[in-house]
Amino acid sequence: MSELESKAKELLYEPAYAGDKDAAVRQAAAEFGEGYKNFLNEGKTEREVAEYSARVLEEAGYRKFDDRKAYAAGDKIYLIHEGKAVLCATIGSRPMEDGFRLVIAHSDCPRLDLRPNPLYEAGHFSYLKTHYYGGVRKYQWVTMPLAIHGVFYRADGTTVAVRVGEDAGDPVFCITDLLPHLGQEQNERPLKDGIKGEELNVLIGSEAVDDEKIKEKVKLNTMLLLNEKYGITEKDFVRAEIEVVPAFKAQDVGFDRSMVGGYGHDDRVDGYAGLRAEIETKNPAYTTVCVLADKEEIGSEGVTGMNSAYTFDFLRQLCAGQKADVIRAFHNSFCLSADVTAAYDPTWASAFEPKNGTYAGRGVAIFKYTGSRGKSGASDASAEQVGRLTCMMDKADIAWQVGEMGRIDLGGGGTVAKYVAQQGIPVVDIGVPVISMHSPFEVIHKIDLYMAYRTFCTFFSEGL
Numbered sequence: 001m002s003e004l005e006s007k008a009k010e011l012l013y014e015p016a017y018a019g020d021k022d023a024a025v026r027q028a029a030a031e032f033g034e035g036y037k038n039f040l041n042e043g044k045t046e047r048e049v050a051e052y053s054a055r056v057l058e059e060a061g062y063r064k065f066d067d068r069k070a071y072a073a074g075d076k077i078y079l080i081h082e083g084k085a086v087l088c089a090t091i092g093s094r095p096m097e098d099g100f101r102l103v104i105a106h107s108d109c110p111r112l113d114l115r116p117n118p119l120y121e122a123g124h125f126s127y128l129k130t131h132y133y134g135g136v137r138k139y140q141w142v143t144m145p146l147a148i149h150g151v152f153y154r155a156d157g158t159t160v161a162v163r164v165g166e167d168a169g170d171p172v173f174c175i176t177d178l179l180p181h182l183g184q185e186q187n188e189r190p191l192k193d194g195i196k197g198e199e200l201n202v203l204i205g206s207e208a209v210d211d212e213k214i215k216e217k218v219k220l221n222t223m224l225l226l227n228e229k230y231g232i233t234e235k236d237f238v239r240a241e242i243e244v245v246p247a248f249k250a251q252d253v254g255f256d257r258s259m260v261g262g263y264g265h266d267d268r269v270d271g272y273a274g275l276r277a278e279i280e281t282k283n284p285a286y287t288t289v290c291v292l293a294d295k296e297e298i299g300s301e302g303v304t305g306m307n308s309a310y311t312f313d314f315l316r317q318l319c320a321g322q323k324a325d326v327i328r329a330f331h332n333s334f335c336l337s338a339d340v341t342a343a344y345d346p347t348w349a350s351a352f353e354p355k356n357g358t359y360a361g362r363g364v365a366i367f368k369y370t371g372s373r374g375k376s377g378a379s380d381a382s383a384e385q386v387g388r389l390t391c392m393m394d395k396a397d398i399a400w401q402v403g404e405m406g407r408i409d410l411g412g413g414g415t416v417a418k419y420v421a422q423q424g425i426p427v428v429d430i431g432v433p434v435i436s437m438h439s440p441f442e443v444i445h446k447i448d449l450y451m452a453y454r455t456f457c458t459f460f461s462e463g464l
């Protein structure tokens with residue numbers, strides 16, 4: 001190697017694809033991806049993710065959090081907030097005042113929710129009207145098998161869960177589109193109007209009751225079936241939370257099986273990595289906390305969103321158990337705001353800035369800031385915070401990359417980091433890059449998922 005060549009190696013920064021020269025990493029990532037696919041298939045709504053989490057946390061020895069109890073080092077506790085948000089923690093050997101180590105991801109995903117009065121009949125079909133949740137490109141949701149998940153609250157005060165379209169033998173549902181032969185007028189619409197909100201109607205039946213005196217025969221027939229199966233009336237739709245999601249399962253993508261395609265990578269991919277890391281953390285120095293928050297996709301609002309106090313109340317209650325000063329504990333904490341970002345897509349290269357893109361396969365992606373336009377909505381971590389994190393990752397030989405979402409003036413997006421920062425807790429954004437983000441079939445690279453998991457494990461076990 002010439003002197004300049006070795007200088008180039010020493011001085012220039014060239015991110016690499018983590019698996020290119022490392023079969024062992026490819027193998028470890030492939031193995032980790034198997035559990036992840038199962039997680040995606042079991043948890044297609046935030047409620048289902050909460051149920052899955054409660055089950056695996058109980059199995060791993062976590063106990064339900066009791067705010068009147070003081071906990072000792074090594075104790076593992078969890079809390080499901082309002083049936084949707086997940087909080088789990090391992091008590092550290094150091095006092096709470098030394099700070100928490102937090103990983104916060106979100107478990108809600110873009111989808112189609114049912115409207116309060118969804119059921120109607122037209123042209124001898126029955127349908128459900130939807131209201132999209134989160135940033136949805138509406139044209140992507142038609143002509144594919146859809147499943148219906150959620151919960152009804154019935155007049156007698158009991159609830160009943162619905163999950164149709166997932167099991168072998170289940171029927172599925174769909175949203176229809178025009179055939180190309182008659183598409184001439186629709187073809188003239190701009191892409192954003194290709195399918196409009198009022199056209200996202202889910203086809204759910206076509207058989208009618210046999211009684212001329214009944215006005216809406218197909219609607220009644222559908223309602224009879226729903227009543228028989230779930231004990232509900234049409235009025236119970238107003239006190240329900242029903243989500244329409246893709247019916248297909250998560251699958252390997254590519255001849256080399258290096259990627260996972262499926263619904264809900266944003267942000268269950270970081271949530272799964274965080275949850276697994278938290279479960280595997282034993283006797284940490286700092287108290288570790290993993291949160292799977294809800295409502296991120298609509299601005300973290302609501303009682304289960306990160307704009308609500310519950311996460312910080314949980315931390316305050318843990319502090320109270322040790323009579324620790326909360327302000328000191330928060331200021332000494334460190335949070336990884338774990339959320340996905342866009343992976344550079346060569347087919348859509350013009351949307352990205354190649355030097356500051358994040359690439360599927362180059363490892364977990366760190367973001368000093370997110371936001372749109374002039375970093376609006378960003379938390380914008382300090383050099384010191386990014387420095388501490390990247391040095392920790394380098395020491396643990398974790399593949400990471402750093403970047404931004406795409407071309408500056410095109411758009412952007414925020415994360416929960418700002419709500420954590422509001423509490424005086426230092427926070428850095430980090431997450432897995434996703435191709436076709438927010439679409440029904442998003443794609444991630446298994447190596448990036450594996451590196452996110454390794455980051456959270458190292459962060460929890462070694463602190464920062």
Ligand code: MN
Binds near residue numbers: 106266267340
């Ligand atoms: Mn997200």
Ligand code: MN
Binds near residue numbers: 266297438
């Ligand atoms: Mn999102």
